[in-house]
Amino acid sequence: xxxxxxxxxxxxxxxxxxxxxxxxxxxxxxxxxxILLTTIIKGASALxxxxxxxxxxxxxxxxxxxxxxxxxALMSLIALLIGTPxxxxxxxxxxxxxxxxxxxxxxxxxxxxxxxxxxxVLGLFVYTGVILPMxxxxxxxxxxxxxxxxxxxxxxxxxxxxxTTDEMLQLQPSTMREAALALGVPQWKxxxxxxxxxxxxxxxxxxxxxxxxxxxxxxxxxxxxxxNQFWSSNLLKPIASVPxxxxxxxxxxxxxxxxxAWAGALVLTxxxxxxxxxxxxxxxxxxxx
Amino acid sequence: MxxxxxxxxxxxxxxxxxxxxxxTFGFGFLTSTEWDVVGGHFGALVPVYGTLVTSxxxxxxxxxxxxxxxxxxxxxxxxxxxxxxxxxxxxxxxxPSIIYGMWGLFIFGPFMAEYMAPWINxxxxxLPLIGGLFQGPPLGIGMLTAGxxxxxxxxxxxxxxxxxxxxxxxxxxxxxxxxxxxxxxxVVWDIVLPYTRTAVVGGIFLGLGRALGETMAVTFVLGxxxxxxxxxxxxxxxxxxxxxxxxxxxxxxxxxxxLIALGFLLFVVTFVVLALARLMLMRLSRKEGL
Numbered sequence: 401x402x403x404x405x406x407x408x409x410x411x412x413x414x415x416x417x418x419x420x421x422x423x424x425x426x427x428x429x430x431x432x433x434x435i436l437l438t439t440i441i442k443g444a445s446a447l448x449x450x451x452x453x454x455x456x457x458x459x460x461x462x463x464x465x466x467x468x469x470x471x472x473a474l475m476s477l478i479a480l481l482i483g484t485p486x487x488x489x490x491x492x493x494x495x496x497x498x499x500x501x502x503x504x505x506x507x508x509x510x511x512x513x514x515x516x517x518x519x520x521v522l523g524l525f526v527y528t529g530v531i532l533p534m535x536x537x538x539x540x541x542x543x544x545x546x547x548x549x550x551x552x553x554x555x556x557x558x559x560x561x562x563x564t565t566d567e568m569l570q571l572q573p574s575t576m577r578e579a580a581l582a583l584g585v586p587q588w589k590x591x592x593x594x595x596x597x598x599x600x601x602x603x604x605x606x607x608x609x610x611x612x613x614x615x616x617x618x619x620x621x622x623x624x625x626x627x628n629q630f631w632s633s634n635l636l637k638p639i640a641s642v643p644x645x646x647x648x649x650x651x652x653x654x655x656x657x658x659x660x661a662w663a664g665a666l667v668l669t670x671x672x673x674x675x676x677x678x679x680x681x682x683x684x685x686x687x688x689x
Numbered sequence: 690m691x692x693x694x695x696x697x698x699x700x701x702x703x704x705x706x707x708x709x710x711x712x713t714f715g716f717g718f719l720t721s722t723e724w725d726v727v728g729g730h731f732g733a734l735v736p737v738y739g740t741l742v743t744s745x746x747x748x749x750x751x752x753x754x755x756x757x758x759x760x761x762x763x764x765x766x767x768x769x770x771x772x773x774x775x776x777x778x779x780x781x782x783x784x785p786s787i788i789y790g791m792w793g794l795f796i797f798g799p800f801m802a803e804y805m806a807p808w809i810n811x812x813x814x815x816l817p818l819i820g821g822l823f824q825g826p827p828l829g830i831g832m833l834t835a836g837x838x839x840x841x842x843x844x845x846x847x848x849x850x851x852x853x854x855x856x857x858x859x860x861x862x863x864x865x866x867x868x869x870x871x872x873x874x875x876v877v878w879d880i881v882l883p884y885t886r887t888a889v890v891g892g893i894f895l896g897l898g899r900a901l902g903e904t905m906a907v908t909f910v911l912g913x914x915x916x917x918x919x920x921x922x923x924x925x926x927x928x929x930x931x932x933x934x935x936x937x938x939x940x941x942x943x944x945x946x947x948l949i950a951l952g953f954l955l956f957v958v959t960f961v962v963l964a965l966a967r968l969m970l971m972r973l974s975r976k977e978g979l
Contacts, residue, residue, distance in 0.1 A: 414872035418765055424757025425766075425774060428848070431841045432781045435792050442795075513963045516895065517956070518902020520929050524952040616785020619904035622933055643787050647905065650791050658795070665788050676783045680776070 436669070443666025446659035451667075456645060456660075465664050471546065471639040475621075476614055478550035483557025484607055490558070491565025491603075496591050499570070508566065515559040519552075523620030526552040531624065544624060546639035552620035557610040564606025568599040601686035605679040612675035616668055618643035642668055736951060739832065740927040743907060744900040746836025751844045752893055758844070759851035763881075764873050775852065782845035790909030793838040798830045798910060835911045835927070839903060843896035850892030850970070854885040891969030898963040902955060904929035928955045 451465055490507070498504025530548045572595050580590045596603070621644050642664050649661035758778060762771055858881050866876045882889065908930040926934075928951045935948060 410872055410875070414874040417760075417874035417877075421757040421760040421765055424754045425761045427754055428758050428778055428781070428844055429774070431844075432777060434796075435781075435784065435788065435841075438792055438796050439788060509964075509967060512967050513960060516898055516902075516959075516963055518904065518929060518959055520902065520904045520932055521952050521956045521959075524932065524949055528949060612783060616787060618785075618787045619929070619933055643785065643905075646787055646791070647908075650794065650909070661791065665791055668785055669788055672783055672785055673780065676780070 439666050439669050442662040446663035451663050465645060468640040468642045468645040472641040475546055475550045475553055479553030479557050479614055483554035484561055487558045487561025488565055491562045492591060494566045495569035511559050511562050515563060519556060519617055520619035522555045523552050523624055526624050544638040548624040549621050552624045553614040556614050560610040560613060561606045565603050568602030569595055572598050601682050605682050608675050608679040612672045616643060616672055618647050736926050736928045736931045740901060742832050743835045743839055743927060744897055747839035747843055747900045748897055750840035751847055751896060755844050755847035755851055758848045759855055760877055762852050763855040778845050778848055786905045789838055789842055789906040793906060793910040798834055801834050830910050835907050838906050838910055839900045843899050846899055847892050847896040850895060851889055854888040855881055858884050887969045887972045891966045894962050894966035898959050902929060902959050904933050908933045
């Protein structure tokens with residue numbers, strides 16, 4: 401009798417736990433759907449061609465976000481150009497030359513921390529390390545600049561690329577390396593032409609993920625690239641970027657600015673989601689080979 | 690090599706930048722609640738308190754939910770459902786934080802003000818001891834809202850870590866427990882969890898590191914008030930939101946220096962939290978190697 405009640409108690413407890421876990425999953429998915437839906441509904445109503453062709457307007461008049469899109473694209477491109485080679489080099493070094501060494505493990509550890517370090521601190525770092533000296537050198541002619549914004553973004557790119565390069569290279573079978581070495585291939589050639597080529601898809605994924613990460617970043621740009629009302633392609637001047645404009649417009653009291661902010665947010669979200677889908681596709685295709 | 694150098698220089702430069710503030714206010718910088726831009730008095734207690742409270746709230750919500758999702762993914766869900774749900778949760782991690790902020794400000798904030806806050810006021814505000822936490826005007830933005838938004842943001846991170854480490858549990862262990870007649874819950878609680886305990890805590894710390902440093906979402910929904918209040922419904926400020934709001938408008942060196950000093954504090958705290966997280970995660974992978 402008591403045996404049966406014990407059974408029932410255990411089964412009951414189990415039932416509760418399972419229901420709760422299903423509820424938790426639904427709870428998690430609910431937010432996803434809610435957030436995406438509002439972004440799409442609010443954003444789609446403000447989406448039109450002018451968004452991509454006109455400048456950011458003063459409150460009360462129509463306009464678009466063309467200069468912000470341009471600024472974001474420009475800074476992301478420069479950030480990738482700076483960050484990718486450095487990250488790639490560090491990743492190759494970690495995987496090929498320092499795989500089990502103490503220094504290698506330390507760098508890996510630090511890199512992992514850098515990967516999730518608060519981005520606003522990176523912005524502060526660029527501010528004190530780049531903007532203040534540049535401003536002092538140029539007699540306050542150069543303050544906030546697009547270049548500094550790109551540097552801050554590059555700091556975000558590096559750890560992502562290091563991590564994925566390192567992981568992807570470690571996945572390559574050592575028999576391949578040994579076969580190449582047995583044929584007398586020098587180490588640098590082995591690394592560049594064999595291992596790196598085999599891991600190409602993974603490395604490309606890393607770069608895409610890094611791009612996805614920096615397109616949505618606002619915090620480090622607030623006081624590096626600052627923002628600009630007008631079209632600017634001067635790297636030494638402040639430049640507009642989509643996330644910062646979205647931030648400023650969303651915090652403003654004007655309705656037409658709000659709807660522009662939603663449109664910008666929608667484009668950002670779609671772009672980032674597309675990138676993460678793309679990276680997943682590349683990985684999947686690579687795995688099936 | 691370069692990465693190592695980078696980290697050291699970040700710490701160095703923020704410390705150097707904040708030096709003036711530390712010098713001026715000494716230890717009082719950490720304990721003063723005053724934040725007076727015009728008068729030039731700066732104390733870090735309010736932002737620090739706001740950061741800690743919102744992150745703690747976020748963990749309080751996110752940990753059980755993530756745990757539930759991870760159990761669902763590893764033990765309950767039929768195999769065909771696992772992939773889509775896991776990727777959907779990961780999508781949540783990919784959404785830029787500024788979107789969370791906008792959503793929190795325009796959709797969730799009003800929702801809180803209209804439905805949740807009055808209810809909380811009426812029901813929880815009357816409780817003894819903790820009642821003070823839940824009293825206040827229904828503003829919609831404040832520490833509770835910020836905590837909830839943060840929780841949504843860190844759920845994917847904690848979930849994916851838990852999901853991954855749950856899968857490392859040898860199936861022989863789980864199967865023998867099932868064979869002895871254990872229910873799913875008992876297997877999870879008594880077999881899976883003890884086996885992965887350090888890594889699970891590591892994952893939680895990883896989420897905490899995220900929550901502490903999160904800037905944009907919090908800036909939107911926290912309300913940015915430099916005042917100390919016990920109620921969770923009142924606006925406050927966090928380290929990151931103060932920096933984001935005031936940095937480009939700081940004209941005195943002292944103000945700027947205080948903000949950089951705040952950044953330094955944040956950096957040190959997150960560094961410690963994240964380092965702990967990594968060490969705990971590493972311990973599990975070493976066990977796996979045996």
